Amino acid sequence: MDKRLHSTEQKTGVKEEAIATRDAYGEALLELGKERKDVVVLDADLSGSTKTGKFAKAFPDRFFNIGIAEQDMVGTAAGLALSGKLPFASTFAVFETGRAWEQIRQAVCYSNLNVKLVATHGGISVGEDGASHQATEDVTLMRVLPNMTVIVPSDGYETRQVINAIADYYGPVYVRLGRAKVPAVMPDDYEFTIGKAYTFYMGRDANIVAMGIMVSIALEAAKILKQEGIDTGVVNMSTVKPLDTETLLNTAKACRLIVTAEEHSIIGGLGSAVSEFLSENHPTYLYRIGIKDAFGCSGTPEELLKLYGLTADDIVRTIKEALGR
Amino acid sequence: MKDSRGCRERDITFLKAQAKLVRVEILKMLAVAGSGHTGGSLSAADIVTALYFSKMRHRPDNPSWRERDRFILSKGHAAPLLYAVLAMTGYFDISMLKTLRKLGSPLQGHPCSRALPGVEISTGSLGQGLSVSNGIAIGLKMDNLSSRVYCLLGDGEIQEGQVWEAAMTAAHYRLDNLCAIVDLNGLQIDGPVSKVKAIEPVASKWSAFGWNVIEIDGHNWEEILNAFDEAETVKGKPSVVLARTIKGKGVSFFEGKVEYHGVAPTQEELERALKELEVNG
Numbered sequence: 017m018d019k020r021l022h023s024t025e026q027k028t029g030v031k032e033e034a035i036a037t038r039d040a041y042g043e044a045l046l047e048l049g050k051e052r053k054d055v056v057v058l059d060a061d062l063s064g065s066t067k068t069g070k071f072a073k074a075f076p077d078r079f080f081n082i083g084i085a086e087q088d089m090v091g092t093a094a095g096l097a098l099s100g101k102l103p104f105a106s107t108f109a110v111f112e113t114g115r116a117w118e119q120i121r122q123a124v125c126y127s128n129l130n131v132k133l134v135a136t137h138g139g140i141s142v143g144e145d146g147a148s149h150q151a152t153e154d155v156t157l158m159r160v161l162p163n164m165t166v167i168v169p170s171d172g173y174e175t176r177q178v179i180n181a182i183a184d185y186y187g188p189v190y191v192r193l194g195r196a197k198v199p200a201v202m203p204d205d206y207e208f209t210i211g212k213a214y215t216f217y218m219g220r221d222a223n224i225v226a227m228g229i230m231v232s233i234a235l236e237a238a239k240i241l242k243q244e245g246i247d248t249g250v251v252n253m254s255t256v257k258p259l260d261t262e263t264l265l266n267t268a269k270a271c272r273l274i275v276t277a278e279e280h281s282i283i284g285g286l287g288s289a290v291s292e293f294l295s296e297n298h299p300t301y302l303y304r305i306g307i308k309d310a311f312g313c314s315g316t317p318e319e320l321l322k323l324y325g326l327t328a329d330d331i332v333r334t335i336k337e338a339l340g341r
Numbered sequence: 342m343k344d345s346r347g348c349r350e351r352d353i354t355f356l357k358a359q360a361k362l363v364r365v366e367i368l369k370m371l372a373v374a375g376s377g378h379t380g381g382s383l384s385a386a387d388i389v390t391a392l393y394f395s396k397m398r399h400r401p402d403n404p405s406w407r408e409r410d411r412f413i414l415s416k417g418h419a420a421p422l423l424y425a426v427l428a429m430t431g432y433f434d435i436s437m438l439k440t441l442r443k444l445g446s447p448l449q450g451h452p453c454s455r456a457l458p459g460v461e462i463s464t465g466s467l468g469q470g471l472s473v474s475n476g477i478a479i480g481l482k483m484d485n486l487s488s489r490v491y492c493l494l495g496d497g498e499i500q501e502g503q504v505w506e507a508a509m510t511a512a513h514y515r516l517d518n519l520c521a522i523v524d525l526n527g528l529q530i531d532g533p534v535s536k537v538k539a540i541e542p543v544a545s546k547w548s549a550f551g552w553n554v555i556e557i558d559g560h561n562w563e564e565i566l567n568a569f570d571e572a573e574t575v576k577g578k579p580s581v582v583l584a585r586t587i588k589g590k591g592v593s594f595f596e597g598k599v600e601y602h603g604v605a606p607t608q609e610e611l612e613r614a615l616k617e618l619e620v621n622g
Contacts, residue, residue, distance in 0.1 A: 056483075080479065080514070088472045088506035095476015098462060099484070103476075118466060119503070123473055127454045127463045 034200060037193040037228075038136040040172035042067025044179035045104060049075050052183065056096050058082055058105040060089045065195075066106040066136045090116040090133070094123035097130045102183060109135035109151030109192055117157055124188045125161045131189075132182050133158075138168070138192040139279035140307065140324060141229060141317040150312035151192075155227075156284025158190040159257045165189045165210060166257040168278075168286075170231035171200045174254060177208035185210055192228065194279075196317045199232045202252070213260035215267070219249030222273040222335045225264070227253050227286045230277035230305070230326065237331035246341060259289050261297070268300040273338050275303045279326060282306035303334050352395060353562040359429070360390040361618055364591045366425040366438055368614050371605035374442040377450065380588040380601040382422040384526035384559070385493060388584055389419075391565045392491055393426040401431035404458040410488050411461050411477055415470020416495035416524065417451040418603070423460070424448050432459040468501025470494065471521060475511050478519040478579075489573065490519045497529030500538050505550065511579040512551030520572040521552075521581040524559065526588035528599045547581045559584030592617055 049055050049071050056078045063069040063081065072079035080096075082089040086107055093103040105112070112135040113120070124131045135154065142150045158166045165187060169175040175193065182189045206214060213225075216235060224234040234250045241248040251267055253260065268274055274294065276287035287304030294300045307324050321327055363386050371377045389412075393399070397410040414423050421441065428435040433447075440446035447456040451465025462473050474492035481488050498504065511519055523543065531537050540546075548554050553575045557564035565584070572580035588602070589595030592614040595606075606614060 077483075082510055083506075083513075085503075085506035085510070087469075087503040088475075088510055091469050091472025091503065091507065092476040092479070092510060094462065095473040095478070096480050097476070098473070099477050099480020101480050101483070119469055119472070122463060122466045123469050129462075 034197045035172035036195060036197045037169055037172060037175040038065070038067045038195060040175035041134060041136070041179060041193055042070040044176040045071045046074055048179060048183055049078065052102065054100065054102045055183070056080065056101045056103050058089050058093050058103060060084055060086050060107040060111065062107050065108070068104070068106045086111045086116040087119045090119040090131075091123050093131045094127065094129050102130060102132070104132045104134055106134045106136065108137040108149060109154040110137070110149060113151065113154040113157045113190070120188070121161055125163045128163045128187060130186050132191070133189065134179070134191040134193065136193045137195045139194060139228065140312040140320040141194055141196040141279060142312070143196065143317045143320065144314050146314040147311040152281045152307050152312060153284070154192060155256055155278070155280050155286065156288070159284065159289065163188055164257065165255070166192075167210070167255050168192045168227040169254050170228060170252050171198050171202055173200055174202045174206065174208055178254070181208055181210055194229055196229070198229045201232045201235060208254070211255045211258045211260055213255070213263040214252040215263060216250040216252065218267065218270050220247040220271055221339060222246065222275060223249040223251060223267045223271050224275045224277055224331060225251045225253050225267065225286070225290055226277040227256060229279050233321075233326065233328050234277050234331060236328035237335070240328060240332050241335060246335065246339065248335060253286060253290070256286050256289055259293055261293055264290060264293060265298055268294055268298045273301045273303070273335065275305055275331060275335055275338075277305040277326070277331060280306055282308055301338065303338055305331055305334060349563075349566065352566070356390055356394055356562055359394050360387050363390050363422070363425045363429065364618055365615060366429065366435070367421045368592070368606055368611055370421055370424065370438040370441045372608060372611040373439045375605055377421055377442060377605045378418040378603050379595060379605060380528065380598070381416060381495060381524065381526065382419045383590045383592065383595065384586040384588045385416075385419055385524040386422055386590065387560050387562070388522055388524065388565055389422050389426055389493065391562070391569070393430050395566065396569045397491065398488070401459070404432060408486055408488055411474070411490045413461055413470045413474045413477070413490065413492040414452055414464055415492050416467065416498050417464030419493070420448070420450065420452050423452055427459045433457070467495070467498040468503040471504055471507035472510070474519055474521070475507055475514070475516060478511070478516040479514060481518055482516075488518070492519065492521045494521060494523050495529070496523055496525045496527065496534050496540060496543075497537070499523060499540055499543070508547065508550040508552065515577050516579045517576050519579040520569065521579065523581060523583050524586055525583060526586045528588045528597070528602060530602050532599055543583055547583070551578055553578050553580040554583060555580060556583045557585070559586035560590060
């Protein structure tokens with residue numbers, strides 16, 4: 017799958033190996049910790065899985081394990097931000113956004129504090145652990161909060177840039193990362209900016225607006241469609257909030273069909289964000305690829321992506337049917 | 342505002358007078374607002390007066406002074422109390438108190454840090470202030486600042502699980518620069534705390550969680566001031582002041598009445614209350 021993604025549709029080549037975005041986070045956080053003494057990291061007994069353990073080992077005095085207490089972790093992070101620190105608080109996405117939602121609302125967003133919530137294990141590609149550990153509603157939960165910025169990087173390279181970018185930005189940020197390895201998709205001259213989407217290619221027939229691991233799958237689908245004569249583009253909407261409405265509008269105007277692709281519920285996530293904007297500003301023929309109001313289950317990531325209709329073939333079929341081809 | 346231990350008697354006379362004025366301002370602003378939390382503001386009035394007028398190092402003309410002691414009102418519904426002491430110590434003009442709960446006012450129904458300098462963090466949703474206090478306390482220690490953190494909780498509030506998560510965290514990280522205060526006025530919205538969901542034995546709970554426990558009468562000035570002094574001397578663990586108080590304290594017809602948890606005085610009640618405070622003060 018890796019090699020096929022490095023297609024002619026990309027502006028420049030990709031040199032990176034497949035890596036889980038959580039691993040990229042662990043590395044980026046370690047580097048950030050060396051550069052900035054104000055960076056502190058909190059975890060809720062999952063530092064081995066979230067990869068904050070690397071930072072913990074290097075900077076034990078700036079790492080705080082709050083134990084299995086996500087609500088307390090978020091509150092403590094808020095307090096550290098009040099003390100002028102730059103806290104990164106990590107755990108699994110389900111627990112971070114679900115268990116501690118109201119703490120995020122009140123202590124972080126309402127007070128507009130500089131807390132970075134970087135959660136791993138987003139989506140069903142968590143795999144074998146099953147629905148209890150697969151966050152499929154987290155983007156919805158975070159997107160609805162005033163003052164919150166929501167970012168879902170597509171690969172390791174983008175993740176590293178995201179971590180650096182949010183460190184330089186004041187305000188609450190939620191970053192959703194994954195457990196499984198993802199192919200490198202972003203070109204080596206890519207520069208992440210909060211709120212800016214990246215257009216790999218603008219299609220005349222259809223464009224896929226994707227986030228996270230679905231970006232690589234969308235690129236795969238676009239390649240298949242192109243071979244069948246359907247001109248399909250791909251946009252990496254890594255910042256889900258604030259949405260890059262300029263890029264979105266241009267993309268919608270350029271084609272007949274928009275398909276959103278997210279490893280997340282189609283209710284309230286990227287598909288909803290795109291639909292909300294386009295419905296009001298440029299009504300567009302649109303389909304949402306995502307998890308259709310369901311819980312995940314145990315299985316390998318590949319099996320689950322297939323079961324929930326999140327493969328390149330699913331995107332291809334959706335677009336062909338929508339265009340009557 | 343510094344601790345003046347050497348002349349405690351004079352200090353107490355001064356604090357008593359201030360506390361009376363604090364209660365007057367609380368009642369006046371609540372009556373104008375027509376809604377708000379009377380009982381829990383009055384029960385903690387002596388404790389918070391002692392902090393702002395005596396114990397805490399703070400600069401009303403510079404609310405973000407780095408070396409200030411921090412006060413976190415975890416029981417955010419006692420906002421009128423916080424607003425009264427902030428206004429009276431000079432954070433903002435006292436005339437602003439009559440805007441409580443009005444559209445456009447920085448004096449939100451529950452404290453909002455973005456709206457009002459002097460409020461460290463927005464509260465109102467119960468159970469969250471102690472976690473935030475821990476974070477501040479850790480940050481102060483990292484920066485080698487000797488500032489202290491005071492966090493006021495309600496007794497009903499400690500039914501929230503997050504309080505106990507935070508209690509464990511504070512003990513684990515040995516946050517001896519943190520002093521929690523539980524305002525044990527015995528009542529919550531639905532009735533006596535003991536009937537709604539019992540929290541006793543409170544002292545042994547905190548003690549079991551690794552805290553230094555100080556039990557006081559929350560209306561006895563000597564005990565209040567001694568408690569904060571003791572807390573400051575205890576090293577290696579956080580302290581909690583368990584303050585037995587009377588809900589609605591200072592106004593006889595509000596005292597111990599669960600009905601006045603979330604109800605403001607009427608104009609007639611205000612006049613009676615002010616007369617009483619004048620007589621008893």
